[in-house]
Amino acid sequence: MSFAADTQLGPYKISALIGSGGMGEVYRARDTRLLRDVALKVLPASFTNDPDRLRRFEQEARAVAALNHPNIVSVYDVGAADGVHYIVSELLEGETLRQRITPTGMPARKAIELAVQLANGLAAAHEQGIVHRDLKPENIFVNRAGRLKILDFGLAKLRKQPAMHETVDATSAETSVGQVLGTVGYMSPEQVKGDAADHRSDIFSFGSILYEMLNGERAFKRNTSAETMTAILNEDPPEFSLRTGTIAPALERIVRHCVEKQPGQRFQSAHDIAFGLESLSSISATAAAPAMAARNKWLRPAVAALVLLIAGLGLGAWLRPGIPELHPILHRITFRRGAIWNARFTQDGNLIYGAAWEGRPIELYAAQNGSTESRSVGVPGTGILSVSSSGELAVSTNFQLEGFESSGMLARAPLGGGAPREIADGIEYADWGPDAVSLAIVRRVGGKDRLEYPMGKVLYETAGWVSHPRISPDGKLIAFIDHPFERDDAGSIAIVDAAGTKKKLSGDFVSAQGLAWAPAGNEVWFTGTPSGSSRELRAVTLAGKERLVYLGTGTLTLHDISKDGRVLFSRDDLRAGMIALAPGEKKERDLSWHDWTVPRDLSNDGKLISFDETGEAGGETGALYVRGTDGSPAIRLAEGRSPTLSPDGKWVLARGPGAKHVLLELPTGAGDSRTISTGDVLAQYAYFLPDARHILEVGNESAHGLRLWIQDIEGGKPQPISPEGAMVRRRQCISPDGKQVAARDPDGKITMFSVDGGKPISVPNIQPGEEPVQWTTDGKELLVGRREIPARVFLINLTSGERKLMQSFMPADPTGLFGNATPNFASDLKSYVYSYQRITSDLYIVDGLK
Known part of the structure; x- marks a missing residue:
């Protein structure tokens, strides 16, 4: 059955037919609730008449939906309407791997790049106990950005068995149901025999696909299904073709190890395959x-x-x-457990870096060229910012972290040791100029991040934030990462000259951290990723031409490049999670969902958390969730970031994908979604007022700093209630009567701003760096605290200024912690949820990258 344009299936309106095949028809459709385009696959009735088979398929589809990995197509929904069963997933633009494979195969370097992504996607699925069973080039998609996506998990269970006499070509084949599951030509021996097939069956199929990518021909190509199955059981793939150049022995060995006949003789995990391939990714894969x-x-x-x-x-x-x-x-270089925050080469080729080992505060360490040992420089609480050509250090004392942003007291210090000499406080980044005298700095002033060079001369400012500024070897340009939203490391690479002319060099990355100039000054190298959090080492010319330099294991952060071209980067394992105490319980529970779980709000009754996932599992857009504090499974609502709850917990306000002047209003249960225009204001955070009819927004107009705004939920222009530079990050900072907002003012002091525009009132007895946390229900006291380890919460009497410690919060294991936020509390202050961020790093020097 085909469907015409504008046909409605549940909440999805069909736009056009994309394609059709044995597993049904795929349509471009519009999700009328979330106002986004999706891919809607209609399953044929012949495959859905078996209730048990359909139930198993739906269970697996939901399990795949929970994966949310950048190399697995995102499944949004499984449903039925008018007797038609469908599955809804993200809409992809690009081509299948089948279309990418030419008769002569593809270059080894490109094959490795795609195969690493395929292995990473499989590893994520296998870790959750999900096996694909039907891997083939038709089920693998490459989007226009070069991101690989695995399609159709679980669909093999629905297919029909092929006739044994059927002719099998290189582009299509049937899959059996029951005992034989898979596509002829890519099945594992155990699938051919009808034996139980686990994740190692996918590894065999992976090897068959990689062989074909490199050679242009299938590993077990025969004329009929029976002959193909016999070859899979008894024969090895042919020798590798030389049509695209000599295949390196190590690469051929990986392929052949994948297609061993016995599962126990293959790679035992897709992670191992990815590691092996990544080791080849920056080496000429066709050299022998x-x-x-x-x-x-x-x-x-x-x-x-x-x-x-x-x-x-x-x-x-x-x-x-x-x-x-x-x-x-x-x-x-390093072997201890903890976090590395910054590292630099010194002029003599040695290293200096800031690290927080085994849960202790950050301090400086030095490592000699060729040594496996590091020694403490003896300056605790200090991080390295830059090393001048004369050997002087720019350091950050009283080093503090807020999300991905850091700040401290900028100081100068001799490399050989000695007390730092303070220069300026509140400095986020600094870099020495070629003259070893002037410094480029970044600091926040009036709600904007400013890039200054020399200090005092503003070259660029943004309501987002600026990171990793590096002055070019000739001193004429500054390269930096431009992040549109505060505390969010999404961004792009840019340069600015001495006149303040800014130029964007790269595309947008969902995570970008770490930057350095190539020694010749003709490229800017950086670490970033267009999806998830696994940053890769990349380069971009001053004309904007990008290239991939190194695809490593996990998340990379570039720290420096020496004059002779050695690269200094860290491999970072980053995790964010949340810990909650549910109503009536005495023991906290870790409610982390994926790899970067950040709680944004807690319902007044303490039973529901809204959070987002913006790491590897968050993909290109981030994902919005709610989860009960009782430990029940999380519910994915939509793509986006920063979800906050209505007073009754039935609705969520969130920022949708991209930098748009709209907010999403989503039901946490039944109901219809909608968008709310914010006019000229680009909102970074939004919160319901207690009346649920008005919204508090933290945002900015073009070329202006962040400030607080009030807007009617039914529309109308947002109205400012604070000067530029004010900031609030919690719904509970709105007073119980909805008349005041406790926020940090442009000077960093906690101030109560009137919703109706009255005179601001300062909160007494506040310590530097503290933020408002929550009002008490009687409106007479305010909870305050700051991001520290442990995070301490104080209760301030708004009349007398009396201050007392309420409670401290932190995970049991302090190793690698770099963010420990104060909690969101329920109205009775008994239930709560708080976030923590952890990073463990290994520092490497890499020779030979070009």
Whole structure:
């Protein structure tokens, strides 16, 4: 059955047919609730008449929907309308892997890049106990940004068995139901035999696909299904083709290890495959040379575990001293458990870095070239910002973190040791100019982040934030990362000249941190990702041409590049989570959902949390959720960020995907969604007032700083109630009667702003850096605190100014903690939820990247 345009299936209005196949028809459709375009697949009635089969499919589809991985197509909904069963997923623009594979195969480097993404997506599914069972090039999609997506998890369970005499071509094949599950040509031996198939069956299919990507022909191509199955059971894939160049032995070994006949002899996890391929990603995958690389003074047994593993994969045959640009080698510098915040090369080729090990405060460490040991410089609470050409340090004392943003007292210090000399407070970043005298700095003034060079001369300012400024080798340009929203590391790479002319060089990344100039000054290198949180090392020219330099394991952060081209980066494992105490309970429970769970609000009764996921699982847009404090499963509402609750907990206000002048209003249960225009105001946060008829917004008009606004929920122009520079991050900072908002003013002091425009009133007895947390229900006291470890909450009497400690909060394990927020409380102050952020880092020097 085909559907015409404008046909309505539940909340989805069909726009056009995208394609059709054995598993049904796929339509472009409009989600009339969330006002977004989606892909809607209608399942044929012949495949859905079996209730048990359909139930299993729906269960698996829902499990896949919970994965929310950037390399797995996002499933939004499974439903039925008028007897028609459908599955709704994200709408992709691009082409299938089948369309990408040419008769001669694809270049090895591109094949590796895509295969790493495929392995990462499979690993995420396998970790949740989900097996695809029907991997093939038709079920793998590559979008226009080069991001790979795995399609159709679980659909193999619905397919029909092929006739054994059927001719099988390279582009389509049937899949059986019952004992034989998979597509002929990509099935594992255990699938062919009808044996139980686990995640290692997907690994076999992965190897078959990678073989085809490299050779342009299937690994087990025969004329009929029966002959193909026989080949899968008894024969090895043919020798690799030479049509796209000689395939490196290590790469061929990975492929053949995937397609071993016995599951126990294959790779045992997709993570292992990804690691092996990532080790090849920056090395010429078509080079083949028998010589072993010469060891240098960095390549010692204690620091060469990764290199030895690569050699074990057969990479030793590639490492020729004669072609250094093809031979990146990683030298691990640090081995302790904790977080690295910044690192720099010194002029003599040694290192200095700031780290917080084993839960202790940050301090400076130095490492000698070629040594596996680091020594403390003896300056606790201090981070490194920059090293001048004369060897002087720019450091940050009293180093503080708020989300991804940091600040402290900028000071100068000699490299050989000695007390720092303070320059200015509240400095977020600094970089020495080529003259070793002037400094470029970033600091927040009046609700805007300012980039100044030299200090005092403003070159650029934004209501978002500026990070990682680096002055070009000739001193004429400053490169930096421009983030549109505060405490959010999404952003793009930009440069600005001495006249304040800014130029955007790159596209937008959902996570971008770490930047340095290439030694020649012709490129800016940075670490970023267009989806999730696994940042890659990239480069962009001053003309805006981007390229991928290195696709590593996990999340990379670039710290520095030496004059001779050595790269200093850290591999970071970042996690954010939430801990809650439910009503009537005495023991906290960790309610973290995916990898970057940030609670944004708690219902007045303490039973419901609204939170977002903006890490690897959040994909390109972020995802909005609600979850009960009783530990019940989270419910995904939509794409977006920063969801806050209505007073009755039945609605959510949130920022939708992208920088748009609208808010989303979403039901937490039954109901219709809608958008609310904010006019000229770009809102970063929004909160319901107690009357649920008005909204408090934190946002800015173009070229202005952040301030507080009040808007009628039914429309109308937002009205400012504070000067630029005011900030509030919690709904509970609105007074119980809805007449006042406790917020930080432009000077960082906690002030009560009147919703009706009355005179602001300062809150007494506040300490530097504190933020408002919540009003008490009688409106006579205010809870305050700041992000610290542990996070302490104080109760301030608004009349007398009396101040007393209420409670402290932190996870049991302090290692790697860099953010520990004060809680959101229920109205009775007994139930709560708070967030924590943790990072564990390993620092590496990499030789040979070009």
